[in-house]
Amino acid sequence: MHEYNLSPMLMLGSGCRHKLTDILEGQSGAKALLVTDKDIRQLGIPDEISEILGKAGIETAVFDEVAADPTTDQVTAGLQMFLNENCSMIVAVGGGSPIDCAKNIVYVAREGAFEPAVSFRWGRFPLIAIPTTAGTGSEVSQYLVITDSDSGNKVVLRDSSFIPSVAVCDAELTTSLPPSVTVNTGMDAFSHALESYLATCATDFSDALAMKAIGIIVEFLPRAYKNGKRDMEAREKMMEAQMLAGMAFSNAGLGLCHATSHAVGSKYGVPHGRANAIMLPYVLAYNLPVVQRKVSRLFPILASRRGGLSWLQTSQEVGRIIWDLLRSLDIPASLKEEGVKAAGISELVETAYADPAGNTNPCTYEKSDINEIYRAALAGEMPFDIVG
Ligand SMILES: [Fe+2]
Incomplete structure (x- = not known):
């Protein structure tokens, strides 16, 4: 038996945030806590969302204390504001950090002993998630990542x-993202799609989502990277692809790429999507012997089919196509460029080995395998055989 958990309502398309007034009809008089971060606030997006909510008669209180990698202290502060302001819903605006923080605030609020002030069509304390990056898929996923303020550990x-009650995926909100953030977040989405496609809990249902996302990202991420201010089609496609990838990994799980990148992110502060992008080829090369058939099926999506190749050769070709994609997006080939030194690897191995993201990795592994993967990622050499 497989259980699929999907967001009950998705709004998708350029400008769709303005349609929020339609779905919030009848909620006049309610108050929403708008959870965001200072950078997003500076862009003026939360003010615009407050204005849209105002048209539906909904007042907002803004909590903009979320930092990258949100902490339990930030959740507590947000919850305090939610209670003090007598809010009955939460609207998260931003990348994965504000959305994850808001998910946690809603969860604690719902579990609390107090009664909700207002009931709502999506149940108690609904959460509306409005992503401003195309990558994390947090607006449709049943996962959240939070850092324990006491121990400093990241917890998944x-x-x-x-899963938020409503996801508002409006590509217009991503046009001001700089190229580096576009690539880092876009490659996070690609890692979600590829890892969930190869995960041990993958099904035909999650594969359909993941394969479609992979095809879209390979075609449109380079365009969003090069011309993201003007190329609205690329922005829209990336927004949709990251949502598909989010649903795929939310239901199928991830793998060793996320387990090893979480460790690099915690220790060296490398942005999540960038750390995934660096680790991806090395983890794929490690997993390839047991997933070559499945990886080969990506070949027609990634390139025109070449006849006469074995599963192994075809899957190696797919690995090389992904390698070339990363180089065209200026992702460094080696962890060295992110400040990782050989002496630091043993600590990364311990953290990655304990990371539950690896539970659904297609191959089992020992610490020595993770050590090899990190050593390869430090050397930065293309890990796939060239098919003659
Ligand atoms: Fe991720």
């Missing part, structure tokens, strides 16, 4: 109730 939590 999973609960079907974490």
